[in-house]
Amino acid sequence: MGKVPSKLPKGIAAVTSNKHVVAGVGAVQSIMKRSDIWMAIGVILMLVILILPMRPWLIDTCLALSITMSVLVLMTSIFIEKPIQFTSFPLILLVTTMFRLGLNIASTRLILANGHLGRGAAGNVIEAFGGFVMGGNFVIGVIVFAILVLINFMVITKGSGRIAEVAARFALDAMAGKQMSIDSDLSAGIIDEEEAKRRKKEFEQETSFYGAMDGASKFVRGDAIAGLVITGINIVAGMIIGMAQNNLSFSQAADNYLRLTVGDGLVSQIPALIISLAAGIMVSKAGLTEATDQVVFGQLTHYPKAMGMSSALCAIMATLPGIPAVPFLFFATVCGGAAFMLNKQADYERRAMEEAKAAERSAVAGKGVKGAAAGVGGGAAPAEEPISAALKIDLIRLELGYGLVTLVKDPTNHRLTDSIKRLRVQLAKDYGFIMPSIRIQDNMQLSNPNTYVIYVQEVESGNGLVYPERLLVMDPRGDEITLPGEKTREPSFGLPAVWIDPVNREDAMFRGYTVVDAPTVITTHITEIVKSCMSELLSYTETQKLLDELTDQSKLIKELLNGKTTIAGIQRILQRLLKESVSIRDMPTILEGIYEASSYTHSPLMITEHVRYCLARHICYANAIDGVLQLIRLSPEWEQAFLESLVDPGNGSDKQFSMAPTKIQQFMKRTKDVYEEIARTRGIAPILMTTPTVRPYARMLIERFLPQTVVMSQNEVHPRFKINLLGDL
Numbered sequence: 001m002g003k004v005p006s007k008l009p010k011g012i013a014a015v016t017s018n019k020h021v022v023a024g025v026g027a028v029q030s031i032m033k034r035s036d037i038w039m040a041i042g043v044i045l046m047l048v049i050l051i052l053p054m055r056p057w058l059i060d061t062c063l064a065l066s067i068t069m070s071v072l073v074l075m076t077s078i079f080i081e082k083p084i085q086f087t088s089f090p091l092i093l094l095v096t097t098m099f100r101l102g103l104n105i106a107s108t109r110l111i112l113a114n115g116h117l118g119r120g121a122a123g124n125v126i127e128a129f130g131g132f133v134m135g136g137n138f139v140i141g142v143i144v145f146a147i148l149v150l151i152n153f154m155v156i157t158k159g160s161g162r163i164a165e166v167a168a169r170f171a172l173d174a175m176a177g178k179q180m181s182i183d184s185d186l187s188a189g190i191i192d193e194e195e196a197k198r199r200k201k202e203f204e205q206e207t208s209f210y211g212a213m214d215g216a217s218k219f220v221r222g223d224a225i226a227g228l229v230i231t232g233i234n235i236v237a238g239m240i241i242g243m244a245q246n247n248l249s250f251s252q253a254a255d256n257y258l259r260l261t262v263g264d265g266l267v268s269q270i271p272a273l274i275i276s277l278a279a280g281i282m283v284s285k286a287g288l289t290e291a292t293d294q295v296v297f298g299q300l301t302h303y304p305k306a307m308g309m310s311s312a313l314c315a316i317m318a319t320l321p322g323i324p325a326v327p328f329l330f331f332a333t334v335c336g337g338a339a340f341m342l343n344k345q346a347d348y349e350r351r352a353m354e355e356a357k358a359a360e361r362s363a364v365a366g367k368g369v370k371g372a373a374a375g376v377g378g379g380a381a382p383a384e385e386p387i388s389a390a391l392k393i394d395l396i397r398l399e400l401g402y403g404l405v406t407l408v409k410d411p412t413n414h415r416l417t418d419s420i421k422r423l424r425v426q427l428a429k430d431y432g433f434i435m436p437s438i439r440i441q442d443n444m445q446l447s448n449p450n451t452y453v454i455y456v457q458e459v460e461s462g463n464g465l466v467y468p469e470r471l472l473v474m475d476p477r478g479d480e481i482t483l484p485g486e487k488t489r490e491p492s493f494g495l496p497a498v499w500i501d502p503v504n505r506e507d508a509m510f511r512g513y514t515v516v517d518a519p520t521v522i523t524t525h526i527t528e529i530v531k532s533c534m535s536e537l538l539s540y541t542e543t544q545k546l547l548d549e550l551t552d553q554s555k556l557i558k559e560l561l562n563g564k565t566t567i568a569g570i571q572r573i574l575q576r577l578l579k580e581s582v583s584i585r586d587m588p589t590i591l592e593g594i595y596e597a598s599s600y601t602h603s604p605l606m607i608t609e610h611v612r613y614c615l616a617r618h619i620c621y622a623n624a625i626d627g628v629l630q631l632i633r634l635s636p637e638w639e640q641a642f643l644e645s646l647v648d649p650g651n652g653s654d655k656q657f658s659m660a661p662t663k664i665q666q667f668m669k670r671t672k673d674v675y676e677e678i679a680r681t682r683g684i685a686p687i688l689m690t691t692p693t694v695r696p697y698a699r700m701l702i703e704r705f706l707p708q709t710v711v712m713s714q715n716e717v718h719p720r721f722k723i724n725l726l727g728d729l
Contacts, residue, residue, distance in 0.1 A: 042095075043095070046095075046098055046099050046102050047102075049062075049106050050102050050105055050106075053106070053109055053110070053113075054109075056110065056123035056124070057123065059103065059106060059110065059123040059125070059126070060123040060124055060125045062099075062103050062106075063103060063123070063125045063267050064125065066099060066100055066103060066267075066268075067267075067270070069099075069271070070096065070272075070274040070275050071274060073089075073092060073096070073274070073275060073278045074275070074277060074278040074281075076278075077089070077278040077281045077282050078281060083206070083282050084202060084205045084209055086282065087205055087209050089213070089278075089279070089282055090209075090212040090213055093219050093279060096271070096275055097219045097222075097223045097275075100223065100227075100272060101226060103268065104226070104227065104230050104264070104268050105230075107123070107264045107268075108230060108233070108234055108264070110123070111126075111234055111238060111260045111261060125263075126260060127259075127260070127263060128263070129262075129263040129264075129266045129267045142258070142262060144266075145231065145265045145269065148266070148270070149224060149228050149265075149269055151273065152224045152269060152272055152273045152276050153221065153224040153225065153228075156273065156276040156279075156280050157221045157224055157279075158221070159280060182196050182199050182200055182203075191422065191426075192422060192425065192429075213279070213282065223272050224269075224272060224276075227265060227268050227269055227272065231262075231264070234257070234261040234264065235257065235261050238253065238256075238257030238258070238261060239257060239258075242256060304339045304342040304343040304346065305339070307336075307342065308335070308336065308339035308343075311331075311332045311333075311334075311335035311336035311339060312332075314331045314332035314335060315332040318332065393457055393458050394439045394455065395436040395457060395537060396436055396437075396438045396454070396455070396456055396526075396537075397438070397439045397440075397441065397454070397455040397458075398439070398440045398452060398453075398454055398455075398526065399441055399442070399443040399446070399453045399454075399455070400440065400442050400443065400452050401444075401446040401448060401449040401451045401452065402444055402449050403448075403449030403468070404442075404449070404452060404466065404518070405442050407518065407519055407522075408440055415517070415519040415520075416519040416522060416523065417440075419520065419523040420438055420526065423526065423527055427527075427530065427531075427534075429585070430583060430585075431531075431578065431581070431583045431585065432546075432583050432584040432585030432586070433537075433538065433578060434542065435530055435537070436537060438526070448465060450465055450466055450467055450468075451463060451464070451465050454525065454529055456529060456530075456533050457537075461529045461533065462491065462525055462528075462529050463491070464491030464521065464522070464525055465488070466518040466521050466522060467518060468518045470499040470501060470502070470518075471499070471501075471502055471504075471505060471508070471515050472497050472499055472500075472515070472516050472517070472518070472521055473485070473497060473498050473499075473500050473513045473515055474490055474495050474497045474513060474514045474516075475496075475512075475513050475514070476512070476513075476514055480496075481496070481497070481498045481513065483498060483500050483504055483507065483511075483513075484500070484501075484504070485498040485499050485500035485501070485504075486498065490521070491521065491525050492524045492525045492527075492528045493528075531581065532707075534579075535576070535578040535579040536575075538571065538574055538575050538578060539571075540567060540568060540571055543567055543570055543571040543574060544567055546587060547567070547587075550587055550588070550591075553587070553588055553591060556588075556592065557591065560591060560594060560595055560598070564594075564595065564598040564599075565598055565602075569594075570594065572604045573590070573604055573607055573608050573611060574590070576604070576605075576608045577590075577612070580710070580711075581710075582612065582615060582618070582622075583618060583622065586618060589614050589615060590611055590614070592614065593607075593610050593611035593613070593614035593615070594607055594611060596610065596614075597610035597611070603653070603654050604654075605654045605696055608696070609695065609696060609713070612713070613692075613713075613715045613716060616715070616717065616718045617718045617720065619712065619718075620717065620720075620721045621721075623687055623710050623712075624721050627722060628722045628724050629712075629717065629721050629722070629723050629724065630682075630686040630687060630724050630726060631686060631688075631689045631712075631723055631724065631726065632674065632678070632686045632687070632688050632689065632725075632726050632727055632729050633689050633690075633725060633727075633728050633729065634688060634689065634690040634691075634694065634698060634728070634729050635728040635729055638667065638729060639691060639694055641659070641663060642657075642690075642694040642697055643693065643694065645657055645658055645659035645660075645663075645697075646693075646697065657697045659701075664701065667701065668705055670729060671688075671702060671706065671729060672705065674727070674729055675706060675709070678726060685708065685709065685710075686726050687709075687710045687712050688709060688711045688712070688729065689711075689712050689713070689717070690711065690712075690713055690714075691713060691714060692713040692715050695711055698711050
């Protein structure tokens with residue numbers, strides 16, 4: 001037989017090596033699948049340490065593991081971007097604290113039992129820490145240990161515990177405001193339901209985290225106290241055991257037991273100090289959305305003037321008599337150079353922004369100049385647009401001052417355009433209404449560069465003033481906002497608000513304020529305007545598109561349009577529904593309702609009321625609060641007054657509403673008084689319930705002074721929903 005080759009070919013060796021790697025990875029994966037068992041075994045072993053004695057080499061291994069775990073926790077707390085990415089920190093804090101205390105007890109057992117045998121009685125790690133720190137003088141070791149304990153106990157632990165306590169309290173106080181902010185964004189179409197669930201879950205995790213950290217900080221505090229007490233017991237008991245039982249002299253007992261005790265205390269307190277620092281970093285990262293290094297260096301270098309002042313101070317310190325000049329001059333040079341470079345970079349960015357604005361202004365001005373020159377000069381005139389182009393109407397247009405152009409033209413920031421896209425999707429889900437595309441253009445003629453104007457069918461429908469570099473703060477409780485900033489009013493609802501600097505975001509969130517940026521303010525304003533104009537924006541063409549999408553209802557649509565009604569008739573009914581914020585997404589039910597009502601009436605008003613009856617479940621679901629309809633009933637007296645005000649023209653058309661002006665004034669005053677009283681006492685806007693005949697006319701009258709009021713007929717109350725009658729109107 002031939003010899004077996006001593007080396008395998010490279011290809012075979014690589015395959016063999018890969019097989020070993022795959023096998024190793026598979027083994028690790030199989031171990032990780034049973035992580036629950038390994039976790040349980042680890043906790044049991046920590047309890048075993050409290051009872052059973054340990055060998056010195058095992059103590060060394062466990063102490064090394066304790067230090068490694070503490071460094072790992074510290075590094076993780078530094079590199080994470082948000083505290084909720086490390087929600088297991090309180091649990092890890094408890095486990096590591098218990099592990100250190102168990103090692104303290106095990107090492108204490110070895111020190112007191114074998115301390116008379118020499119410095120290595122409790123393992124090499126404790127001996128090394130004791131010898132290195134003490135340097136042959138146990139008094140130095142005791143002082144250093146005491147200082148470490150005081151730093152951990154009085155500074156880091158106490159401070160982080162206080163931060164956690166305050167953060168937990170503010171998180172709980174801000175819960176209602178944040179929930180309202182999320183619900184407001186959801187209802188405004190700024191976010192969808194999935195994003196709302198994600199934000200609520202993240203907020204719940206954040207609140208639970210700070211609550212847990214408030215309690216977990218007591219673990220670290222108790223660990224510091226326990227370490228101090230254990231060290232004192234070791235010193236006293238060790239001296240007694242060494243001199244009384246093992247016949248050691250005072251100096252021998254002090255050299256052995258004090259060295260071991262101080263080494264044991266240090267090797268326990270250093271990981272405890274590291275864990276305490278990690279806890280302080282975790283609770284101090286409230287409101288931050290980046291890694292610690294990015295936040296710290298980014299904010300410290302954001303103000304070149306501060307760096308320059310620091311440089312000047314260091315230079316002055318270097319000139320004082322008796323002060324070593326070299327280190328202060330070094331740091332003065334570093335800070336001065338950094339201030340110069342940062343200031344130069346800020347000037348460059350400022351010039352670039354000014355040039356961009358100037359280019360925008362010149363581009364608009366250039367169009368006019370070019371057109372004028374073409375008409376006067378002898379050059380070839382550019383092709384003119386047909387005059388019919390001037391007749392085109394933008395259904396929705398958003399005009400921005402040149403200070404807001406970056407909201408849409410900055411390639412790194414598409415917040416406004418993305419929000420508008422989400423708004424279109426949300427309106428389609430909530431109301432079945434496909435919002436027309438919004439044309440966004442800049443307008444250099446606006447008086448303020450930070451102004452925006454919203455046009456609906458070429459009619460100005462809203463405007464506002466926003467600051468891209470600031471945040472708008474509102475108090476959901478209605479209290480006065482005490483943060484520094486420019487007072488204003490939120491453009492969508494007219495609520496008191498303040499524009500603040502972004503550095504005050506965390507303070508505003510701690511106080512429970514609603515904090516939004518400029519794109520969110522604009523998108524919310526667009527949302528409210530579009531909701532109020534949906535019925536006007538639903539054109540004949542859009543109605544035709546909605547019907548064309550219903551391929552499975554083609555037979556019903558064909559029968560409807562064959563003498564029952566027309567597309568224009570369907571359009572008018574859909575517009576009536578949208579005008580009262582009733583969703584038209586369930587088109588099959590709406591078409592069936594139109595078909596049924598068309599068999600006995602051609603009145604759009606009566607057909608709409610029948611369709612509302614068919615949509616009773618949807619209407620009740622949209623207006624119920626926790627499954628309960630909060631109702632106010634129109635009193636019999638007013639019901640009779642409305643019925644007496646209906647006049648039949650006699651030509652088969654809808655009845656006309658003719659109520660005396662004095663009666664209308666009485667109704668308006670009575671309605672306002674009742675609704676204001678309920679809003680003040682209960683904090684809700686109830687539904688007005690009437691008879692089916694009176695409902696459309698009561699809504700027609702009440703929308704003039706309370707347009708958000710929902711008016712339902714008795715037929716529209718679905719049996720699945722509960723009723724809470726608040727009184728009569």
